[in-house]
Amino acid sequence: MKERLSWRYHGASTYAHGSTPVRVGRVWAADYDLDVMAELADGRSRRLLVGECKWWKTSVGANVLRDLRPRAKLVGEQLGRETQLAIFSLSGFTDELRAAAKHGDVTLISAEELLRRP
Secondary structure, eight states, X not given: OHXXXXXXXXXXXXXXXXXXXXXXXXXXXXXXXXXXXXXXEOSSOEEEEEEEEEOOSSOBOHHHHHHXXXXXXXXXXXXXXXXXXEEEESSOBOHHHHHHHTTSXXXXXXXXXXXXXX
């Protein structure tokens, strides 16, 4: 558990895009869960980094992003915060997900990328 929380914090802080993670954890709700949720502060505002971690043997597909978007929107509306999306993957991403990520609303982070960052 400690390693997972450390990994979540490292991932959130590495990909916070100039913001500082204030709180990092996960969300378990009655009808959904989120692997990573971090409240980010940049001195002017607070927003949420919302993400999914997939330690699969296969590449993560666009279906994960399609599932993540409405959950992130719901949490953002409930907390009155803008959201930033991230998907972490052990085995990479499908071409379909990479193409969807080019729209700029999600950051894709491979295990290699995460582990090579200081």
